Amino acid sequence: MTKSLCRLFCGVAVLGLLFAGRPATAEDTIKIGYVDPFSGPFASGGDEFLKIFKVLFDRQNAKGGALGKKFELVPFDDKLQPAEALIALKNITDQNIPFIMQCTGSNVGAALIDGVSKHNARNPDNRVLYLNCGALATELTNEKCDFWQFRFAGNVxxxxxxxxxxxxxxxxxxxxxxxxxxxxxxxxxxxxxxxxxxxxxxxxxxxxxxxxxxxxxxxxxxxxxxxxxxxxxxxxxxxxxxxxxxxxxxxxxxxxxxxxxxxxxxxxxxxxxxxxxxxxxxxxEYSGNVPVDLKVADAEKFGTDWRSSHETDFSTLNFMTMLDMLAKAIDKAGSTDALKVALALEDMHTKDMVGQENIMRKEDHQLLMPxxxxxxxxxxxxxxxxxxxxxxxxxxxxxxxxxxxxxxxxxxxxx
Amino acid sequence: MEIVLISLLNGLVYGMLLFMLASGLTLIFSMMGVLNFAHASIYMIGAYLAFTVSQVLGFFPALIIAPILCGLLGAAIEIYGLRRVHHNGHIAELLFTFGLVFIIQRGVQMTWGMLPMAYRVPAILDFPLFTVYGANFPAYRGFMLLISAGMLLATWLLLKKTRIGLIIQAALTHPQMASSLGHNVPMVFTIVFAGGCLLAGLAGVIGGNYQTTEPGMAEAMGPIVFVVVVFGGLGSLAGCFIASIVMGVIQTFAVVIDYSFIDFLKPLGISVTADNLLTEILTVPVARIGALLPFAMMILILLFRPRGLLGTRDT
Structure with missing residues (x-):
């Protein structure tokens, strides 16, 4: 009995040490909770997106981030299951992370719209904004649309x-x-x-x-x-x-x-x-040959840089546009408060990397993109x-x- | 008519591939009483190894090397893993193979990555063998049939006509007696397990480029192989053969049937017009639920003939 008690205490002590050892830089960055499948049969997609976001976050931070702070990606595995995604949402709000981003699965997207909406109604002082980068079912910006969701990908x-x-x-x-x-x-x-x-x-x-x-x-x-x-x-x-x-x-x-x-x-x-x-x-949304056709040298260079270090292609230009728009909105709002950022995002016009017009429509929060x-x-x-x-x-x-x-x-x- | 003939041929190819996987599983089960959950994972390893070896040496050496490597892996699993947990009973063995599934899955992802491999049919076999009613029958499918038929013959000869086959059969039914007569029964177990894994590896080599070589392939193949083994009767090679072919043919045929249950009821003068849950079930075409049929058949056979088609014992 005493032995097992001792073990328990030792375990708790070790856990405590682990948490105490976490870096104290948390307050200096703008965190974005990223929910996608990183295990299970759809892990290949989540894994790839994570690599893309790593490059895109570095790019955005090199441009200065927003409000003089850098962006930080905090991934959560949802195994492509709505229930797991809602647990991740709870985690994200517990850590006061102001943004939740999700790019795979309309079933998960529908659950998050609902979860975020309820959370924001109940906790007006700790609101969170849902950045949908790939839940594509048309109804998510129609019948099921919600103020707290912004969809940065073309619907079906x-x-x-x-x-x-x-x-x-x-x-x-x-x-x-x-x-x-x-x-x-x-x-x-x-x-x-x-x-x-x-x-x-x-x-x-x-x-x-x-x-x-x-x-x-x-x-x-x-x-x-x-x-x-x-x-x-x-x-x-x-x-x-x-x-x-x-x-x-x-x-x-x-x-x-x-x-x-x-x-x-x-x-x-x-x-x-x-x-x-x-x-x-x-x-x-994009392929390496789009900037060749449109003769945009910068974008072509981004593609060749990507190819030199990756086996796959960069085709999710909308992810980059999303981060650009988010940084712009945070700067305009002067804070990361979900409501202020949401209002800043509405009706925002921007040009993507190849110079095409993108508009965040106010009525349904659907990005209009080529x-x-x-x-x-x-x-x-x-x-x-x-x-x-x-x-x-x-x-x-x-x-x-x-x-x-x-x-x-x-x-x-x-x- | 042409659809029937083409579907029959394709069903046969798929059925033979199933048999190659299921035969090893059923042999292992009848001998050791262990349902090897990791069997489809060995199939996946076989495909990946074949891809890697074929990059260096070409397809035909891979056809021989990859299954042998899988057999060796199987022997190692038996000697260093299964044999150790054996004395803890069947549950421990079952859990061991169950854990192995996850380890192999993750191992494959870490070694070869998450994306599908560009494992393709060798150029020498990449031509249409013959044409039936305007549709090609690829030579590679003929080659698959040839390999699986050859394997069937070889296994049968080994089990029925050789001394080692005799000992295996003896150890299968009377392990104590075979052991008392001086035969090394644990080694027989190792041989059977390795042999089963070798067959799974061979199935992987020819199945990997017939389908796609990717980390999800074990998961896609696993359940259907269990259905075949249960349906054919645990431990029965002949039953396993019949079940494989039946499942293969049924699955390919189901797709081309555009009728729903309601169409079978119509000649009897029954018609459903009301819009309720039953209508939904009755009007769904067979093609849409084709993949479910094997599982439905397994449930039926478990209800009415639990020993399976040609099984000898009720378990």
Whole structure:
């Protein structure tokens, strides 16, 4: 008994020492709590984003940070689970961190909108601002919109509009294949909506939902696609579900286009390789070849610096724009108070690294930003993930073109 | 008609790959009473090793080297791990292999990173073997069939026609007696475990470029292999074979079936029009729930024939 008690006390003493030893610089920085999956099946995405943010935070701090302070990233693992994300939110508010940032998963995003909104209502003296950099479901800035959320990534509908706009005139038969969960269904819904709106001449010869991440052999889907006579497969699939599909299609000699939403995500180009040449397209925020087309030397240099130290591509320009806007808003507000920063962010106009206009819309807190549609081709200056193939931009949709109506009715705080 | 033929072929390829994984698992189980949770992880290691070896020496040496390395790894796991926890009972062994899954998963991520590997079909096998109704059947799939059929034959010959096979079978059913007759039963266990891992490694080599080599591949393959083993009957190689092929074919066929349960009820004069929960279940097309079918079949067989298709004991 005494022995175990002694152990307990020793343990507590050691823990105490550990905490006492933490650096005392905490007050000198502006902390941003970053919630994303760093373990589990989606860890590759979170891991990559963390590397990107490291570079982007260094860049922002080299430019002077905000209010003369430097930004500091504090990561929390949510395992892509809403419950874990809410625990992280509690941690963040307990540490008086004024910003929570999250870039993966609309289910997590929906939970955070709710959690942050409740927290801010109950604790007006310790409010927190939710910076959404990648929960994409359209409804998060429509039916579910909230004053405390700012979304720095194009929603599904904006992508769908760009996606459909870029389809060549000679495509008249398409096959829709999507993953059977919130995001896939959202893509399916908005794709159909915009097909009807922009391309009524296109016939949908197949419309299918497939189990998310469960299919091992796509050859039967390929057989079905072939039988349907489709010219193009329009799909929101990503990772394994996209790579295996294209692999099976090439194996079977299926000659169709793959007009995807997310083929550019990390690992995609490596896994697909030559199979996607000249027939795989994707909708992206940025690629290394965008500044080449727009002739912006600084941005091109940023890309080459990135390539020299990373295996992957830098494609999340919206993350950089987000940090720029946040720094600007904090400076304008003169503090990190969530309400003041939020008011400063509203209706902010800014130019991104390649000089394109970005606007934070006041009504729904959705960033209006340009999207690029590109084809996987050898004919590029910078290839993707050292595969020899890269994204060649075939269409640019400006922020103005992607300014879509919103149904958001936001409840604003009585300042 | 053409869809049936193509699906049948593809189902066969997938089924044989499943069998290669499941046969090792069922052998290990019948011999040692251990359900090896880490089996699919060995499959993943096989794919990664094959990728690394093929970078240096080419695909065909990798086809031989990677499975052997997996076999050695299996032997090491048995000798230094499983054998030590063996006297603590089956729960300890089960937990040991369960822990191994996480360690291997993390180890693979730390060694090769989180991104998929560019492990591709060798150029010499990258051509269409033949064309059925305008759809190519890739040579590599034919090669997979060949390898798995060869493996099936070799395993069968080894178990039925050789002396070591005889001892393995004896140790399988009567370990005490085999031991009293002077056979080294623990070594037989090691051989079986290593053999099972070798087969999993071989499946990894040919499955890694048929699918994608990435850290999630063990997780994707693990559950379905257990379903095959349970469905076929724990410990039965023949049952395992039938179950693998059935599961492979069912999964590929389910995708092309656009009917829902309601369509089967229509000829009987039953129609559902009300919008309730039941309608939702009845109208969902089979294609959308195809991946669930193996699990549903496992539940059915556990309810009505718990020993599995050709299993010999109720467990």
């Amino acid at each position: 509908e904006m992508r769908a509009a760009a996606r459909i706009k870029s389809l060549p005139k000679d495509v008249t038969k398409v096959y829709l294949l999507n993953q059977d969960y919130l995001f896939g269904q959202s893509i399916q819904h908005d794709t159909k909506k915009w097909l009807e709106k922009l391309r009524p001449d296109i016939q949908i010869v197949g419309d299918e939902l497939m189990p998310f991440g469960k299919v091992q052999d796509f050859s039967s889907y390929v057989t079905k696609i072939k039988a349907s006579g489709a010219q193009s497969v329009l799909t929101g699939n990503y990772n394994r579900d996209l790579n295996l599909l294209i692999k099976a299609a090439v194996d079977a000699g299926l000659d169709v286009r793959f007009d995807t939403y997310l083929a550019h995500l990390i690992g995609g180009p490596t896994a697909i390789g030559a199979a996607g040449e000249n027939r795989l397209t994707s909708v992206y 999207y690029y549609v590109g084809v996987f081709s050898k004919d590029v200056k910078y290839d993707s993930e050292h595969t020899g193939f890269g994204w060649k931009t075939v269409m640019t949709a400006s922020a103005a073109e992607l300014t879509l109506p919103t149904v958001c009715k936001m409840k604003r705080p009585a300042s």
